[in-house]
Amino acid sequence: MLITLWLIVTITFFLMHSVPGSPFDRDGKEANATVIQNMMEHYGLDKPVAVQYLMYLKSLVTLDLGPSIAHYPDSVNSMIDRGFPVSLSLGMIALVFAIICGIALGTVAALRQNGLLDSFAMIFAVIGITVPNFVVATMLIKYVAVEWKLLPVATWGTWKHMILPALALSTGPLAIIARLTRANMVEVLTQDYIETARAKGLAPATIVFKHALRNAVLPVVTLLGALIANILTGSFVIEKIFAIPGMGKYFVDGINNRDYAVIMGTTVFYSALLIIMMFLVDIAYGLIDPRIKLHKKGA
Amino acid sequence: MNQPKNDTKAGQPLLEVKDLHVTFTTFGGEVKAVRGVDLTLRAGETLAIVGESGCGKSVTARSLMRLLPERTARITSGSIKLKGRELTGLSEKQLRQLRGSEISMIFQDAMTALNPTITIGEQIIEGILRHQKVSRTEARRQAVEMLELVGISHPQTRLKQYLHEFSGGMRQRIMIAIALVCKPSVLIADEPTTALDVTIQAQILELFQMLQERTGVSIIIITHDLGVVAKIADRVNVMYAGRVVESGPVGEVFHRPQHPYTLGLLASMPRLDSDRTIPLRPIPGTPPDLFAPPPGCAFAARCSRAMAVCGTYPPERTEPSPGHTVTCWLQDPRAQAVRPESQPVGTAGRPAI
Numbered sequence: 001m002l003i004t005l006w007l008i009v010t011i012t013f014f015l016m017h018s019v020p021g022s023p024f025d026r027d028g029k030e031a032n033a034t035v036i037q038n039m040m041e042h043y044g045l046d047k048p049v050a051v052q053y054l055m056y057l058k059s060l061v062t063l064d065l066g067p068s069i070a071h072y073p074d075s076v077n078s079m080i081d082r083g084f085p086v087s088l089s090l091g092m093i094a095l096v097f098a099i100i101c102g103i104a105l106g107t108v109a110a111l112r113q114n115g116l117l118d119s120f121a122m123i124f125a126v127i128g129i130t131v132p133n134f135v136v137a138t139m140l141i142k143y144v145a146v147e148w149k150l151l152p153v154a155t156w157g158t159w160k161h162m163i164l165p166a167l168a169l170s171t172g173p174l175a176i177i178a179r180l181t182r183a184n185m186v187e188v189l190t191q192d193y194i195e196t197a198r199a200k201g202l203a204p205a206t207i208v209f210k211h212a213l214r215n216a217v218l219p220v221v222t223l224l225g226a227l228i229a230n231i232l233t234g235s236f237v238i239e240k241i242f243a244i245p246g247m248g249k250y251f252v253d254g255i256n257n258r259d260y261a262v263i264m265g266t267t268v269f270y271s272a273l274l275i276i277m278m279f280l281v282d283i284a285y286g287l288i289d290p291r292i293k294l295h296k297k298g299a
Numbered sequence: 300m301n302q303p304k305n306d307t308k309a310g311q312p313l314l315e316v317k318d319l320h321v322t323f324t325t326f327g328g329e330v331k332a333v334r335g336v337d338l339t340l341r342a343g344e345t346l347a348i349v350g351e352s353g354c355g356k357s358v359t360a361r362s363l364m365r366l367l368p369e370r371t372a373r374i375t376s377g378s379i380k381l382k383g384r385e386l387t388g389l390s391e392k393q394l395r396q397l398r399g400s401e402i403s404m405i406f407q408d409a410m411t412a413l414n415p416t417i418t419i420g421e422q423i424i425e426g427i428l429r430h431q432k433v434s435r436t437e438a439r440r441q442a443v444e445m446l447e448l449v450g451i452s453h454p455q456t457r458l459k460q461y462l463h464e465f466s467g468g469m470r471q472r473i474m475i476a477i478a479l480v481c482k483p484s485v486l487i488a489d490e491p492t493t494a495l496d497v498t499i500q501a502q503i504l505e506l507f508q509m510l511q512e513r514t515g516v517s518i519i520i521i522t523h524d525l526g527v528v529a530k531i532a533d534r535v536n537v538m539y540a541g542r543v544v545e546s547g548p549v550g551e552v553f554h555r556p557q558h559p560y561t562l563g564l565l566a567s568m569p570r571l572d573s574d575r576t577i578p579l580r581p582i583p584g585t586p587p588d589l590f591a592p593p594p595g596c597a598f599a600a601r602c603s604r605a606m607a608v609c610g611t612y613p614p615e616r617t618e619p620s621p622g623h624t625v626t627c628w629l630q631d632p633r634a635q636a637v638r639p640e641s642q643p644v645g646t647a648g649r650p651a652i
Binding site for chain 1: 415429
């Protein structure tokens with residue numbers, strides 16, 4: 001895990017520094033050369049890249065992500081403190097919504113295989129996968145917020161503000177989960193153990209929920225890591241569209257300002273988060289499927 | 300211990316199937332998988348259904364519990380009576396009451412027929428809780444007792460384990476435990492030993508016999524292994540192309556087979572005492588297309604003794620000896636005249652066909 005993180009830090013760091021321009025380039029504005037020189041010295045940007053890299057690693061070990069260059073005296077740590085809870089609640093709502101609705105939709109589609117409901121669900125799934133979330137977001141804003149005036153257009157505050165961005169963010173993952181669940185469910189329902197369950201005289205609902213669903217959602221759990229990544233990256237765009245003061249907004253602004261510390265800090269934070277999520281997914285997989293056991297060695 | 304068996308072995312019919320027809324609707328058309336099957340299962344006995352793949356033996360068994368795929372399979376006519384109660388008209392809800400409590404079924408491959416993600420204890424207990432009004436603790440106690448009965452040691456700890464922690468033979472024992480835990484009167488075993496090696500097969504067959512003595516359950520065993528039939532069945536039904544062609548007590552059918560198909564099946568079995576230089580004798584040809592079954596005897600095209608009448612008119616069922624029925628034109632008095640002497644298989648080597 002740490003090695004993965006180190007690789008990400010290294011690659012991002014050198015990529016970022018290979019991009020032309022510096023944090024002090026301002027379009028159209030001429031800055032005083034001495035001021036820039038002093039600033040460079042202050043942030044250690046006058047030193048060779050290799051030295052900067054080692055300095056960065058050193059502060060990273062102490063969990064100090066450094067100061068923001070563009071928004072003095074704000075530090076990256078405090079940006080994350082402010083932005084992350086917002087992004088987290090948005091992401092979690094979207095993820096939970098996608099999982100619950102996706103599995104429900106997929107299951108219903110599988111049970112009504114080739115029926116009207118199945119066709120409807122799968123058309124919806126294809127649309128959900130192919131239409132990018134910023135298009136969904138714009139449509140939602142146009143109709144739900146502007147024309148029907150049901151929910152606020154943008155910004156963050158009450159639960160009403162959360163609905164539209166969470167919906168927009170969850171359509172992609174929801175559609176993927178629905179398709180996967182349906183495919184697995186159709187397969188699982190033809191398994192011999194479903195017939196055994198029927199031969200015991202169990203009711204169809206028991207068979208679906210107890211015997212089929214658990215086996216059908218196993219691959220969905222595997223996919224969860226990728227879906228979390230999908231929602232994280234999706235949130236950059238969605239937060240920008242809905243003007244939500246989350247991590248994604250800071251990240252995008254950081255890139256626009258070539259704010260090295262912010263770019264690095266948010267990247268490292270997101271990477272660490274994703275790695276932890278993947279790890280949790282692996283553990284969850286072991287809990288759901290008894291055939292996969294976590295051993296002290298090996299696995 | 301033998302009490303229940305002695306009570307019921309008297310042999311009143313427990314399950315009676317009359318003229319059962321099952322049809323599958325497929326893209327290619329209607330497949331007439333079962334075309335008029337008659338079966339009688341007496342209390343406490345073991346009835347075997349044998350035949351080659353696709354002869355309708357599994358479909359017949361599944362239709363008794365109506366476990367056929369609802370969308371494609373249909374019982375077009377016939378009657379199935381369990382203890383005098385007609386099953387064909389029952390609703391799905393009534394059938395669920397019956398499944399597992401009156402009729403149980405075990406399948407060929409326990410590896411796929413048991414759920415890999417639920418403990419085996421739960422898989423046994425859920426059946427008990429479904430059919431009996433008992434507490435979970437009581438259900439658990441019954442599950443332990445049942446596992447002990449089918450020969451699984453340390454049932455208390457085994458209950459908490461998953462399928463992949465058991466060997467092939469054990470899995471089959473667990474499936475038997477699941478099927479018998481609600482004390483059904485009929486157990487249908489669909490090729491229960493096919494996926495097992497020979498020694499485990501013998502153990503499982505002995506287990507069937509032991510359980511039958513203890514509980515008095517009547518067993519319908521579906522197999523293509525005549526050795527299994529000889530070992531545990533009381534009576535045997537030979538099926539071909541969706542029909543029972545010969546039926547009777549095992550000894551009678553094996554020693555005095557009347558139908559050419561039964562003869563062929565017996566002749567194609569490898570034997571320990573046969574001359575190794577003689578190759579196995581398979582039955583030539585393939586079973587008929589059940590999309591359009593032939594009007595006469597379905598075996599006529601493969602039968603070395605087929606007569607002109609066989610392909611055009613279906614033969615009548617005859618009873619050459621009490622309890623032994625055959626559906627073949629050779630049984631007709633007019634054919635008997637030209638029929639060569641049939642030899643008992645067990646004593647004089649291979650029968651001439």
